[in-house]
Amino acid sequence: MVSTQEYKVIGTRPIRHDGLDKVTGRAVYGADIKLPGMLYGDVLRSPHAHARIKSVDTSGAEAMDGVIAVMTSADMPEAGDKIVDLGEGEINLKYASNHIIASGKVNFKGHPVAAVAATSTNIAREAVRAIKVEYEVLPSAITVDEALADGAPIICEEMVGDDLGEEVKNTNMASHFRHEFGDLEKGFSEATTIVEHRYDLAMVHQGYIEPQNATAVWNEEGRIKVWVSTQGSFSTRTQIAGVLQIDESRINVVPLEIGGGFGGKIPIYLEPLAAILSKKSGGKPVRILMDRTDVFDATGPTPGGWVNVKMGVNDEGIITAAESDIRFDAGGFPGSPVGAAAMCVFSCYDIANTRIDGYDIIVNKPKTAAYRAPGSTHVAFATESVVDEICEKIGMDVVEFRLKNASKEGSRRADGPIFPLIGNVETLEASQASPHWQSELVRDGGNGKLRGRGIANGYWFNIGFKSSVNLSVNTDGTVMLVEGSTDIGGTRVSIAMQAAEVLGIPAEDVRPTVVDTDSVGYTDVTGGSRTCYATGYAAYNAAKSLITKLTTRAASIWDLSEDQIEFSEGKFASKSDPELSMTFKELASQLNDTGGPVNSTGAVDLENAGGSFATHIVDLEIDPETGKTDVVRYTTVQDVGTAIHPSYVEGQMQGGAVQGIGWALNEEYFMSDEGAMENASFLDYRMPTSLDLPEIETILVEVPNPVHPYGVRGVGETPIVPPVAAIANAIYDALGIRLRSAPMNPGRILVALKEKNG
Amino acid sequence: MVDKIHVKTTINGLPQEFLVDPFMSLLETLRDVLNLTGTKEGCNDGNCGACTVVLDGRIVDSCCVLGAEIEGKTVETIEGMAGPDGLHPLQQAFLEEAALQCGICTPGFLVSAKALLEREPEADEHRIRYWLAGNLCRCTGYDKIIKAVQKVQA
Amino acid sequence: MARVFIPFALRKLTDGVTEVRVSGGTLREVIDNLEEMYPGTKERIVENDAIKSGLAAVVGEQPTREGLRTKVGEDIEVHFIPHIAGGRAVARCGSGLGR
Numbered sequence A: 001m002v003s004t005q006e007y008k009v010i011g012t013r014p015i016r017h018d019g020l021d022k023v024t025g026r027a028v029y030g031a032d033i034k035l036p037g038m039l040y041g042d043v044l045r046s047p048h049a050h051a052r053i054k055s056v057d058t059s060g061a062e063a064m065d066g067v068i069a070v071m072t073s074a075d076m077p078e079a080g081d082k083i084v085d086l087g088e089g090e091i092n093l094k095y096a097s098n099h100i101i102a103s104g105k106v107n108f109k110g111h112p113v114a115a116v117a118a119t120s121t122n123i124a125r126e127a128v129r130a131i132k133v134e135y136e137v138l139p140s141a142i143t144v145d146e147a148l149a150d151g152a153p154i155i156c157e158e159m160v161g162d163d164l165g166e167e168v169k170n171t172n173m174a175s176h177f178r179h180e181f182g183d184l185e186k187g188f189s190e191a192t193t194i195v196e197h198r199y200d201l202a203m204v205h206q207g208y209i210e211p212q213n214a215t216a217v218w219n220e221e222g223r224i225k226v227w228v229s230t231q232g233s234f235s236t237r238t239q240i241a242g243v244l245q246i247d248e249s250r251i252n253v254v255p256l257e258i259g260g261g262f263g264g265k266i267p268i269y270l271e272p273l274a275a276i277l278s279k280k281s282g283g284k285p286v287r288i289l290m291d292r293t294d295v296f297d298a299t300g301p302t303p304g305g306w307v308n309v310k311m312g313v314n315d316e317g318i319i320t321a322a323e324s325d326i327r328f329d330a331g332g333f334p335g336s337p338v339g340a341a342a343m344c345v346f347s348c349y350d351i352a353n354t355r356i357d358g359y360d361i362i363v364n365k366p367k368t369a370a371y372r373a374p375g376s377t378h379v380a381f382a383t384e385s386v387v388d389e390i391c392e393k394i395g396m397d398v399v400e401f402r403l404k405n406a407s408k409e410g411s412r413r414a415d416g417p418i419f420p421l422i423g424n425v426e427t428l429e430a431s432q433a434s435p436h437w438q439s440e441l442v443r444d445g446g447n448g449k450l451r452g453r454g455i456a457n458g459y460w461f462n463i464g465f466k467s468s469v470n471l472s473v474n475t476d477g478t479v480m481l482v483e484g485s486t487d488i489g490g491t492r493v494s495i496a497m498q499a500a501e502v503l504g505i506p507a508e509d510v511r512p513t514v515v516d517t518d519s520v521g522y523t524d525v526t527g528g529s530r531t532c533y534a535t536g537y538a539a540y541n542a543a544k545s546l547i548t549k550l551t552t553r554a555a556s557i558w559d560l561s562e563d564q565i566e567f568s569e570g571k572f573a574s575k576s577d578p579e580l581s582m583t584f585k586e587l588a589s590q591l592n593d594t595g596g597p598v599n600s601t602g603a604v605d606l607e608n609a610g611g612s613f614a615t616h617i618v619d620l621e622i623d624p625e626t627g628k629t630d631v632v633r634y635t636t637v638q639d640v641g642t643a644i645h646p647s648y649v650e651g652q653m654q655g656g657a658v659q660g661i662g663w664a665l666n667e668e669y670f671m672s673d674e675g676a677m678e679n680a681s682f683l684d685y686r687m688p689t690s691l692d693l694p695e696i697e698t699i700l701v702e703v704p705n706p707v708h709p710y711g712v713r714g715v716g717e718t719p720i721v722p723p724v725a726a727i728a729n730a731i732y733d734a735l736g737i738r739l740r741s742a743p744m745n746p747g748r749i750l751v752a753l754k755e756k757n758g
Numbered sequence B: 001m002v003d004k005i006h007v008k009t010t011i012n013g014l015p016q017e018f019l020v021d022p023f024m025s026l027l028e029t030l031r032d033v034l035n036l037t038g039t040k041e042g043c044n045d046g047n048c049g050a051c052t053v054v055l056d057g058r059i060v061d062s063c064c065v066l067g068a069e070i071e072g073k074t075v076e077t078i079e080g081m082a083g084p085d086g087l088h089p090l091q092q093a094f095l096e097e098a099a100l101q102c103g104i105c106t107p108g109f110l111v112s113a114k115a116l117l118e119r120e121p122e123a124d125e126h127r128i129r130y131w132l133a134g135n136l137c138r139c140t141g142y143d144k145i146i147k148a149v150q151k152v153q154a
Numbered sequence C: 001m002a003r004v005f006i007p008f009a010l011r012k013l014t015d016g017v018t019e020v021r022v023s024g025g026t027l028r029e030v031i032d033n034l035e036e037m038y039p040g041t042k043e044r045i046v047e048n049d050a051i052k053s054g055l056a057a058v059v060g061e062q063p064t065r066e067g068l069r070t071k072v073g074e075d076i077e078v079h080f081i082p083h084i085a086g087g088r089a090v091a092r093c094g095s096g097l098g099r
């Protein structure tokens, strides 16, 4: 299916269509909307991580001038125990409802308890303070080990956990599953070297710069309109419909520009509150904005927890067996990405005998959400550190070892399925040949700092799913493209480019617009690295169908039959008469006299996008006095299938790598014993700045995905997978110390250095 | 409720006159009173730079300045960066170099980078990274932002 | 016949058998025939005439997008994989393979 022809549009770097609005400040993001008569909402959040709500007295707020509506969980409909698929992850509606506003109990600090709408933000803030809540504070469980300990406080009391298919009550363990292939005991008995360690990771946040927001109107007809920045307008609609128990068709979600998501803007938080406040205030629009503390306290971080990996190799350096135990904290309600972690933990290798145990564990922390390749960074930290240690033990080159054991087409992934065509080997070979890997590491920078180099692999499976695109031709030969995929980082242009390639016109002549849920067919979230792949495929299909319709038009103009006309290189031409030829533009100019408008539509529901592999190489230096680590050189190598717009592919690789660097070195939720995040600001939750980083080099390996017409694979998520492990391996190279706990911050490094040097 | 304060100021070269609550930040004033929503809020406590504007020639985080403080001063925001002759070279370079993904940080970066180039047109890479360290971007990894600034220098 | 891989949580129902040949032209038929061979397996995989939420059915190399209607070819592999856990409030939770 993959075309070998030279592309005209694909692989070029046109300016994104939405760029102008974004560099001039005209683009309208979620918080920028202002509607006539709009009220301002605010949310009262629990100061406790775990408590029973004994009473809520809203009378003080209701009595205030300027307060128009006040709500609590009593205003929410009773949600059923039903699971809804969101594209990337699933939610249980009962939990989703309790998560949005606490009913009876709070499960994490920051859990909403009440909300108000008032005529100004200031009055709303004052009104929230006037609400009196009586709590019975309960003991809390903050880590996975605390939550599974005997006598741990039970957080979701009515929940029935699933332990390898058996029901368990009175537990914080929502789920324990296992994958097992081959004969593990036999595999380990064949090994001559076995390494096993546990790797701990702190909870970290996606850190998008734009806080969550929602503006809603619930009108007299029972229709809801919501303006929001979201990764998926349709999944937002599904969630609102489920939580508020009304038909999806009565809800219109208008996606505004979105200031970053990384998985964290798939779940809803504020939308139902704004809608109910609107209803209670007689249909006035209500806008609620989070502040940064709310974002840290109450929106989707990615789990902390631990991963144990045991791996055995024989004398030839072949991995004979591997075993993993993965325990993730889900936050205050079930649903961590432990299933995805299990899919990824051994995916870079072809291993005959494997066992993986995964645990989803509830703790008194914010409910986790997807974060870029959710779960895969955690398990790569463990697996890739163990691999590095094995290589040292058996004296084998780290890239040779990975190549020798690399998964490839036909290998069985450790959760079962066989790999289709993948680019793992090609990626490893490209990193081996890279200027960075080939360069000599200068061990002494002359500044007293210790230098090291590390390398690690990563994998993400990339999803497919549903997308819709509509096209219509203008008589000037340009094409309007309407899509449902919200654009977080340049997908408008990369989708328009795929349509333009089919139509044989420049990317600039396809004008993409992201519209509301009333105006386009169902489209899954922008997430799972699916947008360029699946929505791009829908655009491809729509463009093909446009060509079919235009061929009919050309046939009628020339009085030929359709099969006498061919379309190639942007031209319609008669197969027999060389005189008869028209460009796309020329034909478009004749639409008005030949039957009017020509429109088309494309819709897909695709299988997974074909996994993507990455290898990262890092050089760093560590100041032994302060324990501070500086990254001095960084290279990302990734199989990207086909790069539609290489600049935005590189951008995904660079951005993901930097998030991973932050995760490795700095970022962390500091939790108090009572379960409060103690660093809920950008000052204390320190994300990398431009000064913390060198240039991020990118090497794009293109192994076209056989199930996409242009060979597109998802690229957005894999880049965050290798960095934590690559940095741990580089720290070992520099210090001779294996750090098995992330973040590997100055404090941990100093302690480790002290232990080592006595 | 305290009385509003009357403010006369110049924003993007135009005279402006408005009433503002005494506790309102310049960021809120720009966004909610003057409808200049190109200036963004990422943290509201001076740690992300999304709200960067130029106040009397100095870059400031507008969330850390009061609206009432701009009385008699001049303010430049992202909305004033492009003129009738088109985009500022930095805006054009950001587009060409794909220096934005989600774009929420972009106005702040552009305002900061413009101030840098006016002051230190020859700034080297380290200096650019130092100057822009007050602006957080979570999407790009900064690489393409730095390259866009360097492109304008070239 | 399809090669059906039995998820760990269901192996009690198959006396520890991990892989079994099952006939059937569609996933629905395969699951029905599996139920004939190992009673109790179907209710752990299917609910409301669909693959249970929380579970991905893989036919060949990829999770199916056509559910029970998916065509199952000769010698093709079938897996049932616990997906990203969603959690259930009352009845059950987690991996999707629970009762």
Ligand code: FES
Binding pocket: B040, B041, B042, B043, B044, B045, B046, B047, B048, B049, B050, B051, B052, B061, B062, B063, B064
């Ligand atoms: S909003 Fe002002 S610095 Fe972040």
Ligand code: FES
Binding pocket: A209, A259, A260, B099, B100, B101, B102, B103, B104, B105, B106, B136, B137, B138, B139, B140
């Ligand atoms: S482009 Fe998204 S934060 Fe910078």
